[in-house]
Amino acid sequence: MRKINWGLIGGGEGSQIGPAHRLAAGLDGAFDLVAGALDHRAEAGRAYAVRLGIARGYGDWREMLEGERGRQGGVQLVTVATPNATHFEITKAFLQAGIHVLCEKPMTMSVAEAEEIVALSRETGAICAVNYGYTGYALVRHMRAMVARGDLGRVRLVVAEFAHGHHAGGDDAENPRVRWRYDPAQAGVSAQFADCGIHALHMASFVIGQEVKRLAADCVSCVEGRVLEDDAQVNLRFDGGAVGRLWTSSVALGRQHGLTLQVFGEKGGLAWAQEQPNQLMWMPLGGRKTVIERGEGGLSPEADRASRVTVGHAEGMPLAFGNIYADLAEAIRARAEGRVMDPAADLYPKAVDGLRSMAAIAAVAESGGVWVDARPPSLR
Known part of the structure; x- marks a missing residue:
């Protein structure tokens, strides 16, 4: 089955959450990390992308949006793992481009912004999920x-x-x-x-x-x-x-x-x-x-x-996050194939959450x- 092209915004070198997302998204072989804007320092972000083997490293999220929007083989899902105050602007921009988003919590800085994201996700048909990963x-x-x-x-x-x-x-x-x-x-x-x-x-x-x-x-x-x-x-x-x-x-x-x-x-x-x-x-x-x-x-x-x-072996946080990514992979593929998704996978936290x-x-x-x-x- 063809992999889903995935991009990461934030989560750069030294980040607490970046490695967890990369591990989680890679667990099932469903996602291919093809693009990243990993650091607020443009050159540091590009250099880290090279070390991770990411094909397209960008200086910031706006450059990444322009580079991926409408691109053949561009990202289908982006994870927003940046400071809270940036979540709304980035999530909104990628949803408007028809790109699915998994946003770190909190989704926005205000209720009004969150209402806008819920409405935009419905309007565009692009999935907006929020990483309450422990429910995985x-x-x-x-x-x-x-x-x-x-x-x-x-x-x-x-x-x-x-x-x-x-x-x-x-x-x-x-x-x-x-x-x-x-x-x-x-x-x-x-x-x-x-x-x-x-x-x-x-x-x-x-x-x-x-x-x-x-x-x-x-x-x-x-x-x-x-x-x-x-x-x-x-x-x-x-x-x-x-x-x-x-x-x-x-x-x-x-x-x-x-x-x-x-x-x-x-x-x-x-x-x-x-x-x-x-x-x-x-x-x-x-x-x-x-x-x-x-x-x-x-x-x-x-x-x-x-x-x-198997039973008796330790389960950890990246595996729980991995279940959120597995749910999203099923949701994205079900939409692309015009079918109903597996109900046992319809548990990822959504924009309304x-x-x-x-x-x-x-x-x-x-x-x-x-x-x-x-x-x-x-x-x-």
């Missing part, structure tokens, strides 16, 4: 399947956390990999919630099949001098009746990655942690706690499709402990 884990997808088939009964409560301690030191204020996250000009109205909290919120919605309707947030800046929050506690009410509790922090010393999800229903409870992704804890009402292992027999089709290594996240970010920034509507205007 096999057992996260199995949790979703268990909830959907009624194993838990009515979901009463979901508890989500994404707390780490890697920004607890005030002496790293000038570290460029830290500084921008707390700068409103580059990060927007939120730091920690926009960076990590929306991963936990999207995962909660993804698993329980409900969207957040209202929230009340308490945000603080624990490190002196930070304009934006480094810790937030958010209470949630979902449109299907579930209650949510979400904690996100960058000053939780002793926590490493810290993404966890617990779901409690009438008939049972589930618990999963990203640092131990091979095990899912299941406690049925009146029964005994059991461990569901990734890769074992009898799991859902969604989990089977997302499981890449990015829109809901932007509305939640705005609500968290507005709340000040008061209950506010967390829905985007177009979905109220």
Whole structure:
């Protein structure tokens, strides 16, 4: 089967996220990395593209857009892995050119921009996906399947956390990999919630099949001098009746990655942690706690499709991201071939998910402990 031509914007040398995207996109042999604008320094980006063996290295994304738009064998999908403030402009430009986009989160800097991206994706027919990549884990997808088939009964409560301690030191204020996250000009109205909290919120919605309707947030800046929050506690009410509790922090010393999800229903409870992704804890009402292992027999089709290594072997983040790319490959090919895509692959986060996240970010920034509507205007 012919490979899909893929381009990467950002993710240059020393990037945290660039290698994960390159590994993920290459897992199934579905994508061919043919173009890149990898660095805000033009020559550094071109030189790194040469070292990676990328056929067409560009100085910036605008040069890449002009070089690839309408080109025979040009890119069909681009991944936007640049700082937050650039996501909207780049994503919009490539969608207008009819090129599919996978954008790092947050998708935009405002709700209005996100509404525009959703409308543009619908208008052009170009896919816009958002990289909530942790929903690519096999057992996260199995949790979703268990909830959907009624194993838990009515979901009463979901508890989500994404707390780490890697920004607890005030002496790293000038570290460029830290500084921008707390700068409103580059990060927007939120730091920690926009960076990590929306991963936990999207995962909660993804698993329980409900969207957040209202929230009340308490945000603080624990490190002196930070304009934006480094810790937030958010209470949630979902449109299907579930209650949510979400904690996100960058000053939780002793926590490493810290993404966890617990779901409690009438008939049972589930618990999963990203640092131990091979095990899912299941406690049925009146029964005994059991461990569901990734890769074992009898799991859902969604989990089977997302499981890449044999049972007992470690599963990691690039493999989860790889499942998002596998979903996108199926979506792109199904559209090109005029067929319905595999339902088990129709799980990649879409532009509307990015829109809901932007509305939640705005609500968290507005709340000040008061209950506010967390829905985007177009979905109220």
